[in-house]
Amino acid sequence: xxxxxxxxxxxxxxxxxxxxxxxxxxxxxxxxxxxxxxxxxxxxxxxxxxxxxxxxxxxxxxxxxxxxxxxxxxxxxxxxxxxxxxxxxxxxxxxxxxxxxxxxxxxxxxxxxxxxxxxxxxxxxxxxxxxxxxxxxxxxxxxxxxxxxxxxxxxxxxxxxxxxxxxx
Amino acid sequence: xxxxxxxxxxxxxxxxxxxxxxxxxxxxxxxxxxxxxxxxxxxxxxxxxxxxxxxxxxxxxxxxxxxxxxxxxxxxxxxxxxxxxxxxxxxxxxxxxxxxxxxxxxxxxxxxxxxxxxxxxxxxxxxxxxxxxxxxxxxxxxxxxxxxxxxxxxxxx
Numbered sequence: 001x002x003x004x005x006x007x008x009x010x011x012x013x014x015x016x017x018x019x020x021x022x023x024x025x026x027x028x029x030x031x032x033x034x035x036x037x038x039x040x041x042x043x044x045x046x047x048x049x050x051x052x053x054x055x056x057x058x059x060x061x062x063x064x065x066x067x068x069x070x071x072x073x074x075x076x077x078x079x080x081x082x083x084x085x086x087x088x089x090x091x092x093x094x095x096x097x098x099x100x101x102x103x104x105x106x107x108x109x110x111x112x113x114x115x116x117x118x119x120x121x122x123x124x125x126x127x128x129x130x131x132x133x134x135x136x137x138x139x140x141x142x143x144x145x146x147x148x149x150x151x152x153x154x155x156x157x158x159x160x161x162x163x164x165x166x167x168x
Numbered sequence: 169x170x171x172x173x174x175x176x177x178x179x180x181x182x183x184x185x186x187x188x189x190x191x192x193x194x195x196x197x198x199x200x201x202x203x204x205x206x207x208x209x210x211x212x213x214x215x216x217x218x219x220x221x222x223x224x225x226x227x228x229x230x231x232x233x234x235x236x237x238x239x240x241x242x243x244x245x246x247x248x249x250x251x252x253x254x255x256x257x258x259x260x261x262x263x264x265x266x267x268x269x270x271x272x273x274x275x276x277x278x279x280x281x282x283x284x285x286x287x288x289x290x291x292x293x294x295x296x297x298x299x300x301x302x303x304x305x306x307x308x309x310x311x312x313x314x315x316x317x318x319x320x321x322x323x324x325x
Contacts, residue, residue, distance in 0.1 A: 061309075063317045071309065086299050092306045115291060122291035123283060126298050131254055133301035138260050140305060141239070144312045145231035 002028035002104050010051045010104070011077045012128030020121045027111065028104045039081070039095040046083040046091045048105050052076050055101030059093040072136070073098065082129045084108025085115075170196035170272050178219040178272065180247040180296055188289045195278045201269045207249075208263040214252040216273045220244050223269030227261040239308070241266075250297050252276030253283075 004021045007013050007028070013021060030053075033039065040046055042061055050057075057074040071093055074080050083089050085108055115122030172189050175181050175196065181189060198221070201207065208214060210230060218225075225242040239261050242248055251257035253276050283290030 061313055063313060069313065069316065082298070083302065086295060086302065092309065119287040119291040123287045123294055126291060126294035127254065130294055130298040130301055131257075133298060133305060134251055134254065134257060134260075137301055137305040137308075140309060141229060141260055142231070144308065145229065145235065145237065147312070148237070149231055149233055149235050 001025060002030055006030070006053065006104065007051075009053060009077055010079060012079055012125075012132050013051075016124045016128070020124055023114070023118065023121055024106070027114070028106055031103050031105050033097045033101045033103065035097055035099050037097045037101075039097065040091050041094045042092065043090050045089070046081045047108050048081055049079065049084045049108055049111065050081045050095070051079045051104040051106075053102040053104060055103075056098040057101060058096050058098050060096060061093050071140070079129075079132060081108075082132065085111055085125060085129060169194050170198050174198070174221065174272065177221060177245055178247060179245050180219060180250070180300060184292055184296075188292055191282060191286065191289055192274070192279075192293075195274055195282065197273050199271055199273055201265045201271065203265055203267050205265045205269075206262060207265065207271075208259045208261065210260065210262045211258050214249050214257055214259045215276055216249055217247060217252050217276060217279070218249045218263070219247045219272040219274075221270045221272060223271075224266045225269060226264050226266050228264065229261045240304075247300070250300055253279050253293065253297055255280055 002025045004018060004025055007021045007025055013024070016024075033055075039050065039057070040048075052074055054076050057080065058070050059072045059074060059080060060068045060070050062068050080095055081091075083091065084106075111125070115125065170193055172186060172193060175189050175193060181192070184192075201223075207218060207225070210228075220242050222244055225248070226238050227240040227242065227248060228236050229239050230236050240248075242263075248261075248263055249259070251259065252274075255276065279293070283293065
């Protein structure tokens with residue numbers, strides 16, 4: 001059980017009505033993780049949705065056995081593991097606590113069941129998740145553009161479709 | 169108004185139940201566009217969702233330094249401008265018709281009114297928006313990581 005005041009610290013829940021926050025609060029759990037805890041690994045199924053209250057979590061991908069790329073550092077108020085609330089599917093990244101972290105967690109399977117009987121809650125959560133994805137997508141697109149400008153030779157290797165090929 | 173049969177040709181809508189598609193149908197319009205028509209401009213607010221039924225559209229993005237890249241090429245059955253469903257969302261790209269195009273359009277504001285009056289429809293559609301964004305983001309990230317992984321500085325030899 002998590003208090004509404006704590007849930008209001010999470011960006012994607014900011015516009016959610018209190019009666020829905022109360023429902024989430026009943027399902028949510030407060031968890032504390034120590035530094036370097038791996039919350040899930042790339043390729044594994046994600047069954048928990050995480051909302052960070054305190055600390056920092058790195059989302060990383062292994063390029064090869066020697067090199068990990070940090071896609072993003074998640075800080076307080078942000079969420080990750082959204083796949084647990086939609087179709088599931090394997091994680092595209094590993095989530096590793098960079099410092100001691102306090103999180104609010106929700107079981108993805110449990111929440112998906114609740115969404116079916118309470119579509120109002122489902123709608124608000126999905127809208128929040130979609131906005132978060134959009135924001136992340138925009139940040140990542142800028143990161144990619146910036147890197148390609150600094151290393152134009154990389155454009156040559158991006159060839160397997162319509163995606164990110166030089167226009168002119 | 170657009171028929172359910174035509175709406176079902178759009179990947180984004182295909183799996184929605186008929187009763188939800190019947191609510192979307194009267195809000196949808198079928199429009200045609202000439203080549204080189206700019207449908208969406210980067211950084212401007214998006215009001216319409218476009219679902220392509222014929223033709224081809226390029227989604228281009230321009231960096232702060234002016235470099236232009238094609239992020240994606242939209243073919244029939246695919247959608248873009250879905251951010252319009254979220255309200256107050258600016259476009260990440262500029263969308264240009266590269267040939268004569270036919271597209272189903274939906275006003276974001278009208279769809280938001282539908283969602284507010286029918287949360288079942290709102291949940292179903294917004295779940296697809298989240299999935300679409302996730303897939304698109306993962307696709308671009310995977311491709312970028314692939315190019316990094318074979319870069320000589322990362323992978324000498």
